[in-house]
Every structure is written in C-alpha cells, then in structure tokens.
Amino acid sequence: MPCRAGDVEQMLWNFVWKSAYHDSVTLMRLTRDLEAVPGVGRAAAMMGTPQNRALLKDAGLLGPDGEAASPNDLLIAVAADDEASARAAEAAVRTALTARPAPGDRHTAARPRSLDSALRVLPDATLALISVPGLYAGAEARKALAAGLHVMLFSDNVPIETEVELKRLAIARDLFLMGPDCGTAILNGVPLGFANAVPRGRIGIAAASGTGLQEVACLFAAAGEGISHAIGVGGRDLSDAVGGLMMERALAALARDPATEVVCVIGKPPGPSVARRLETLARTLGKPCVVHFVGGAEALPAAGGVIEERHGFAEVLRASGGVWGAISGPPMSLEDAARAAVALARGEAFTSVEFTAPAPEIDRLVGDATRGQAVSQRFVRGVYSGGTLAWEAHGLLAATLGEVAPGVTGGGAGHRVVDLGEDVFTVGRPHPMIDGTVRREWIEKDGADPSTSVLLLDVVLGYGAHPDPAGELLPAIEAARHRARAAGCRLAVVASVCGTTDDPQPRAAQVARLNAAGVIVMPSNAQAARLAARVAAKAGRG
Amino acid sequence: VTAAAGRRGGPLLGGDTRVITLGLELFAHTCAAVGIPVVHVDWTPPAGGDPRLADLLSRVTDETPCRSSS
Numbered sequence: 129m130p131c132r133a134g135d136v137e138q139m140l141w142n143f144v145w146k147s148a149y150h151d152s153v154t155l156m157r158l159t160r161d162l163e164a165v166p167g168v169g170r171a172a173a174m175m176g177t178p179q180n181r182a183l184l185k186d187a188g189l190l191g192p193d194g195e196a197a198s199p200n201d202l203l204i205a206v207a208a209d210d211e212a213s214a215r216a217a218e219a220a221v222r223t224a225l226t227a228r229p230a231p232g233d234r235h236t237a238a239r240p241r242s243l244d245s246a247l248r249v250l251p252d253a254t255l256a257l258i259s260v261p262g263l264y265a266g267a268e269a270r271k272a273l274a275a276g277l278h279v280m281l282f283s284d285n286v287p288i289e290t291e292v293e294l295k296r297l298a299i300a301r302d303l304f305l306m307g308p309d310c311g312t313a314i315l316n317g318v319p320l321g322f323a324n325a326v327p328r329g330r331i332g333i334a335a336a337s338g339t340g341l342q343e344v345a346c347l348f349a350a351a352g353e354g355i356s357h358a359i360g361v362g363g364r365d366l367s368d369a370v371g372g373l374m375m376e377r378a379l380a381a382l383a384r385d386p387a388t389e390v391v392c393v394i395g396k397p398p399g400p401s402v403a404r405r406l407e408t409l410a411r412t413l414g415k416p417c418v419v420h421f422v423g424g425a426e427a428l429p430a431a432g433g434v435i436e437e438r439h440g441f442a443e444v445l446r447a448s449g450g451v452w453g454a455i456s457g458p459p460m461s462l463e464d465a466a467r468a469a470v471a472l473a474r475g476e477a478f479t480s481v482e483f484t485a486p487a488p489e490i491d492r493l494v495g496d497a498t499r500g501q502a503v504s505q506r507f508v509r510g511v512y513s514g515g516t517l518a519w520e521a522h523g524l525l526a527a528t529l530g531e532v533a534p535g536v537t538g539g540g541a542g543h544r545v546v547d548l549g550e551d552v553f554t555v556g557r558p559h560p561m562i563d564g565t566v567r568r569e570w571i572e573k574d575g576a577d578p579s580t581s582v583l584l585l586d587v588v589l590g591y592g593a594h595p596d597p598a599g600e601l602l603p604a605i606e607a608a609r610h611r612a613r614a615a616g617c618r619l620a621v622v623a624s625v626c627g628t629t630d631d632p633q634p635r636a637a638q639v640a641r642l643n644a645a646g647v648i649v650m651p652s653n654a655q656a657a658r659l660a661a662r663v664a665a666k667a668g669r670g
Numbered sequence: 671v672t673a674a675a676g677r678r679g680g681p682l683l684g685g686d687t688r689v690i691t692l693g694l695e696l697f698a699h700t701c702a703a704v705g706i707p708v709v710h711v712d713w714t715p716p717a718g719g720d721p722r723l724a725d726l727l728s729r730v731t732d733e734t735p736c737r738s739s740s
Contacts, residue, residue: 149714151694177719199719239712246690250709254680257701259693260713263721267728268692268713274728278682282693304682318687318706321697357683385683562696591700632703 138169138207141214142194148202149175150225151259152558156565158204161220167213168206173221176201177261199263243271257320258307259283265308266290273297273305281307281362282321284551288369291362295373304381305374310360311338311559312590314345321360322561324590325630329354331469332388334378336365336395339514339588340422340462342626343653344392346635347466349628350651353473356387363515368399372406383413392469393419394462396519416472420465422520461654462520482658484651490659493648497582497620497663505581505617508664509574510545510657512536513560513567514626517586518547521657528661538570541579543664546570561593568604575608575619581667582620583608584660586653587642589627589635596633598625598641605645620663621647624656 150158155173162171172189174180176197184190189205197203204221208214240246247253256272258265262285272279273294281294286308298305306313313320317328322338326345331353335341341358348355359381361374375393382388391413398406398421410417464480471478483490508525512518518536522545526532533540536547548560548567560567575583583605587597594600605621612619623642627635639649650656688707691698701708717723 147714153694153696175715199715240709241712241714242716243690243692243711246709246711250688250690250707253688253690253707253709254685255682255687255689257689257691257693257697259691259697261715264715264724267716267721267724270728272690277690282697315682316685316687318689318704319700320689323700359682381681381683387684591703592696 138209139211139214140189140191141206141208141211141218142189142191142197143204143206143218144176144193144197145202145204146198147200149200150202153562154225156558156563158221158224161224162204162206162217165208165213165217165220167209168217169208171204171206171208171217173202173204175199175261176203177263243268243275247275253277255280255315255320257282259321262286262308266294269294269305269308270297273301273303276301276303278304279306280310280313280320280360281305282310283307284309284554288364288367291364292370292373295365295370299373299377304359304377306360307362309338309364310362312341312358313360314355314358316357319591322559322588322590322592323358324349324626324628325632326358326628327354327630328356328387330356330387330389330473331392332356332382332385332390333358333392333394334361334375334382335359335393336361336363336375337422337516338363339586339626340394340420340516340520342514342588342590343462343517344394344466344469346626346628347463347652348470351466351470353470356385356389357382363396366395366398366402366406368401372398372402375402375406376409379409379413383415389415390469390473391415391417392465393417394465394516395421396516397421418465418468418472420460420462420468422462422516422523461524461652462516463652463654483655490662493659494662494666497622497648498667500618501581501620501667502578502615502617504578505619505667506542506664507579508532508543508545508582508584508660509577509580510536510584510660511538511567511570511574512545512547512586513549513564514586514588515547515549517588517624517626517653518545520653521545521584521586521660524654524657525661528658529664538574545584561588561597564594564597564600564604568601571601571604572608572611575605575621576611576615578612578615578617580612580617580619582622582660582663584656585621585623585647586656587623587625587627587638589625589631589633589638591632593633596638598633598638602641602645605647609646622650622656622660622663623647624650624653626653 158173177199206214206217255278257280259282262283265283269279294305312323326349359378468478510521533544538546692711692713698710
C-alpha cells in the first residue's frame with residue numbers, strides 16, 4: 129500500500145519478502161540497483177530487524193507493510209514517482225538475486241543452511257569465520273566452539289559478557305576465539321577477513337587492532353620481510369574486563385611456533401592489570417618482541433606507569449638487553465613498530481623515522497599543498513575507514529597541532545578525525561572498506577568546508593576490501609575540490625595506501641591513480657598524518 | 671550441534687586451514703581465491719529471528735570432552 133514518502137513529492141512503497149535473508153553486502157548492491165531504476169528516488173533494501181525498521185522510519189521510508197516485517201524478511205523500501213517505477217524496482221531486485229553465483233561455483237557447490245550441515249560437507253574443517261549480525265553472532269560462535277572449531281568472529285555489536293564467556297569456553301576446549309570485531313587475520317598463509325597478500329616470513333603478529341595489524345604487515349612486506357602468522361584477538365581483548373585472554377594464548381602459540389623468530393604486538397592502550405601481565409609475557413616470551421599501543425593523546429594514560437610511555441624504542445631496547453621494546457605513540461607510530469621488528473629480525477640497530485623522504489622534499493610538498501589556500505583554510509580533516517589508523521592519526525595530529533577534537537567521531541569545528549568504521553556509522557550498512565558511500569559523503573562535506581586546509585585519508589587494500597578503493601573515492605575528492613574552488617579555496621589531500629604489490633588491487637596502481645589526481649600519497653599512515661599536520665600548521669600561519 | 675566432537679581444529683598455527691564461513695559470502699570467495707577448502711553456510715537468523723531463543727538453543731550442545739593440548 130503506497131503512502132507519501134517523507135517530505136518529498138514521491139510516494140512510498142514497501143515490499144516485504146518473507147523468509148528471504150541476505151547479507152549486508154548483497155543488500156548494499158540491491159540498494160544501488162533500486163536507486164538506478166528510472167522514476168525511483170530514495171530506496172533501501174534491508175532485513176526487517178527492529179533496528180533497520182527504525183532507520184527506515186527516521187529516513188521516511190517505512191510504511192505500514194514494512195512495519196510488520198520480521199528479522200528474516202527482506203524489506204524493500206522505494207520512494208518512486210508512480211507504481212510502475214516502484215514495481216520495476218522490485219523486479220530489479222528479483223533479477224539481481226537471480227544473477228547470484230551459480231551453484232556450480234566451487235565454494236558454493238553445496239549450500240548448507242547450518243553449521244551442522246556444513247560440517248557434513250567439510251568434516252575436517254578447522255575454523256569458522258563468522259560475520260552474521262551481532263545479535264546472533266554469539267550463538268553461532270558458541271555452536272562452532274562446541275563443534276571443536278577455532279572461531280574468527282568478524283561480527284561487532286557482541287556484548288562484552290558474551291565475549292568473556294566465549295573466550296573462556298574456547299580456552300576450556302583448547303581453541304581460539306578471535307574477536308569479536310576481529311577484522312583480519314593471516315593463519316598459515318591464509319588471509320581471513322580483510323587481509324593483505326603478505327609474503328610468508330619470520331615475523332609473527334598478535335593484534336587487538338585490525339588496521340594496525342594490516343599496516344605493520346604491509347610495512348614488513350615493503351621492507352622485504354614477511355609474516356609467519358598474524359593473529360587478531362578483537363579490539364576489547366586487552367581491556368581489564370576481558371583480561372587479554374586471547375592475547376595471552378596468541379603469544380603462547382607464537383612462542384611455540386618454529387616459523388616465528390620475532391613477535392610484534394599491536395593494540396590500543398590496555399587496561400592496567402592487562403598491561404602488567406603483557407609486560408611479563410613479552411619479557412619471558414623467549415623471542416624478541418616489540419609491543420606498540422596506538423592511541424589518541426587522551427587514551428595514553430591508561431597504560432601509564434606500567435609500560436613505559438613516550439620512550440624512544442632504542443632506549444628501552446638497550447635497557448632490556450635487546451629483546452623487548454615497548455613503543456607507545458605518539459610520537460611513536462605503527463611504522464616505528466614495524467621498523468623495530470624488522471631491525472630485531474635482522475639484528476640491526478633500530479632508528480625511528482619521521483619522514484623517509486629528505487627534508488627539502490617534505491618542505492616542497494608542504495609548500496605545494498598550501499600554495500593558493502585561503503586564509504580561512506586552517507584545519508586537518510581526517511576521514512578514515514580504519515579505526516586504528518584513525519586513532520594513530522589523531523594522536524600524531526594532537527602531538528603536533530595541540531588541539532584536536534576528542535575521539536574519532538568527526539565532531540568539533542577545528543582539527544578533527546572521523547572513523548567511519550565505528551559501529552554508529554555501520555548499522556545496517558557494510559563496512560566503509562567494502563562500500564565507501566558514507567565516506568564519499570564525508571569527503572565532499574569536509575572537503576568543501578572553507579575552514580579545511582587538508583583532507584587526510586586512509587586507503588586500505590586487500591582481500592575483502594572494495595575492488596578499486598582509490599577509484600571509488602576520487603569522484604568525491606574531485607567534487608570536494610570543485611566546491612572548494614567555487615568558494616575561493618584550494619583543497620590539499622594527503623593519503624596513505626595500506627596494501628602490497630600482490631593485493632587484489634595492486635598498491636602501485638592505486639598510488640598512481642591517486643597521484644594522477646593530485647593526492648599526495650605518503651609511505652605510511654604516520655607519515656601522512658605528520659605531513660597533514662605540517663600543511664595545516666603552515667596554512668594557519670598564512 | 672549433533673556433529674560436535676571435541677576439537678577438530680588441531681593447533682591454530684602450523685597445520686592446514688579449512689574454513690566454514692557464515693555471514694558475508696565475500697570472505698568465502700577470498701578463501702576460494704587462495705585455494706583453500708571452504709564451505710559457505712547459506713545462513714538465516716535462527717529461531718525465527720528471535721535472538722534470545724537462538725542464544726538458548728546454542729547452549730544445547732554436545733558436551734563431548736575435548737582432546738588436550740596443541
């Protein structure tokens with residue numbers, strides 16, 4: 129039954145398909161298909177969960193039929209000029225779903241409907257990779273552990289009590305529970321979730337941080353090293369509430385692993401009791417170990433007094449006999465952690481780096497970036513898809529520029545950073561590394577703001593990520609620049625590309641596309657943040 | 671989970687990895703692309719979409735004791 133769609137001159141149709149569940153990536157594609165139909169304005173394809181129904185209601189896209197949808201029902205909401213357009217949109221969804229991969233595909237040859245039936249198809253399975261909505265993720269993880277499988281829990285929005293319960297269950301069964309909100313892992317050379325194509329090698333990673341793990345792994349590859357394994361443990365594992373249950377297990381596994389010569393631990397600042405435990409574990413690991421905590425300036429005191437803060441890595445390394453180093457940022461960075469691990473593997477001296485390019489080259493980049501900027505353009509605006517990278521940028525900007533809006537939610541009128549992978553931005557939508565729709569909106573909005581001097585971006589490559597992240601962002605960057613020019617401004621854009629030569633989207637090609645569009649691409653997120661800070665500082669001085 | 675039986679997985683590190691994916695199908699595509707055995711579950715919310723009931727049902731499991739140690 130049609131009704132008026134919000135405040136626009138179109139009518140609203142809701143179609144409810146009973147018992148037709150689809151994942152968030154499929155739904156994103158269906159939404160695009162709907163919006164491409166002539167005569168259709170706004171549209172959405174979502175599962176009929178209470179949360180999604182509330183989102184549609186706020187958007188003026190929920191009608192009486194949609195209100196009755198259940199979590200297992202596909203809800204198609206269409207604001208259209210007329211009934212024929214709305215029906216054509218529904219037909220487009222049917223066509224798109226019919227065009228899904230044929231059952232002849234190797235990995236879809238059998239399509240079991242449950243974990244139990246999947247185990248009959250693959251009885252020697254070793255691991256369950258779970259990315260169902262958070263409401264159901266705990267139950268699926270519990271079933272997988274009970275079936276004797278290691279679990280990588282990609283899903284977020286899992287209560288912390290459930291996390292603790294699942295991790296204790298995993299330990300009791302001699303298994304791993306990686307996550308929840310574990311975005312990436314590389315085990316035995318197999319990339320899981322968002323992971324880069326990194327050569328196999330001698331450095332093992334244990335990380336409570338998705339893009340932190342990806343950044344150091346890619347920097348190892350760039351330095352000619354490789355990884356033995358990269359174990360994600362979930363962003364909350366180092367909190368005192370969880371107690372580092374999986375980090376401890378990951379470190380023990382890497383200590384036993386003959387392929388691992390050096391261990392690199394990455395995470396946000398831990399709770400005080402976990403920090404003490406981690407320090408003991410790292411010191412007694414029996415292998416060289418680098419520990420790095422990433423965090424905004426306000427996050428640092430959490431580990432204060434336990435693991436030495438703001439020390440140059442070289443000092444700490446000397447003090448511990450050369451086998452253990454804690455380097456916490458800022459000003460230290462993920463790049464410093466990667467360089468330290470490489471130095472330990474090669475028995476070389478570690479040196480921290482601010483920029484790899486010579487100082488005159490950096491001065492030239494800053495001069496070019498600020499040339500022609502208006503006096504109003506004073507601030508850095510970081511628009512990120514990776515949470516750890518966003519926090520690292522926040523910390524480094526704060527260390528150089530002083531005042532940066534607290535957190536990574538994009539608030540405030542000055543320097544600010546937003547992480548669009550935060551739960552609040554991903555409800556009912558795929559992660560911004562998969563689909564950059566929301567990020568493009570932020571780039572256009574922040575880039576066109578006359579107070580923005582420089583946009584700071586991460587571009588994360590690898591399996592699971594968008595097939596052409598640079599190509600996806602460039603139209604928004606160009607649109608922002610166009611609007612800035614119209615307002616008498618000239619926008620600078622600085623980025624880093626987290627990826628490798630062997631990724632599905634080869635790094636060099638992505639960098640070339642960005643460079644061709646006038647984006648300054650730095651070798652690491654830390655260097656990109658530092659350069660953006662230099663640009664804004666110079667712009668602010670006029 | 672009637673198929674439950676101790677620990678199937680073996681040690682996390684050092685052996686083969688064979689994966690069952692539930693949720694985003696693109697992760698199954700990645701496993702297939704790198705040539706490891708993978709089965710994707712055509713998942714739908716269990717228990718008619720009632721998360722509390724799904725949680726309760728997941729606790730009704732086979733309690734076969736696991737093998738020790740990796």
